[in-house]
Amino acid sequence: GQSLEQPSEVTAVEGAIVQINCTYQTSGFYGLSWYQQHDGGAPTFLSYNALDGLEETGRFSSFLSRSDSYGYLLLQELQMKDSASYFCVLFSGGYNKLIFGAGTRLAVHP
C-alpha cells in the first residue's frame, strides 16, 4: 500500500522559517506535491517535485529525496495568513491518483 507521514501540528512566529517533513511508503509514484488548505476551503496547489532536489517558488520551497523516501516543505518569512493545514501528496496511478497525507496544521503567532 501507500502511506505518508507528517507531523500533526507545527507552531511558529511571524517572520520565522518552518520546515514540514513528510516521509512516505510506496511501491512507485510519479512525484510529491504539497497543498495548502485553510479551514473550510479547498486545497490549493503549492509545489510539485518529480525529481530529487529543491524546488523554489517565492517564500515556499519543496524538497524530495527518493532514496530516503522523504520530502519537506519549507516556508520562509512566515505570515499570519500562512496559518493553515499543509498536505504532502503522492501522485501515483498514471498521475491520476492523489494520495493525501494526514496534514500538518501550522499555527503562526505574532
Place this chain on the structure above:
Amino acid sequence: GAVVSQHPSRVICKSGTSVKIECRSLDFQATTMFWYRQFPKQSLMLMATSNEGSKATYEQGVEKDKFLINHASLTLSTLTVTSAHPEDSSFYICSARGEERNTIYFGEGSWLTVV
C-alpha cells in the same frame, strides 16, 4: 487559470433523502475527476475516480450504491448521496486533472449536513 466549480457549496437535507453535488470544469475538458471526503480536521480521503463515459472506480470501503457517481460529459461529474444519514455529513470535494499531467484543480467543496 483552470477553474473547477462545485455546487452547491452548502446543503442541508433530511435523513433518508438523496442529494446531488455537481462538479464542473469551467474552461478545460476533464476526462477524469476525483471525489474526496473530508471530516473536520482530517485529511482528504479519496472516494472514487470518475471517468467520462465509463463507470467510476471506487476506493475500498466506499459503497458504490450509496455514493452514485456519473460523469456524463467532459466537463461535468456528479456525486449523489443516496438515502443520506447523519453520518454522511461531511465536506465533499471534487478535483479534476488539468491538461498538464501534474496539475490537479480542486472545486470549492460542498458541506453536506444531514439532519
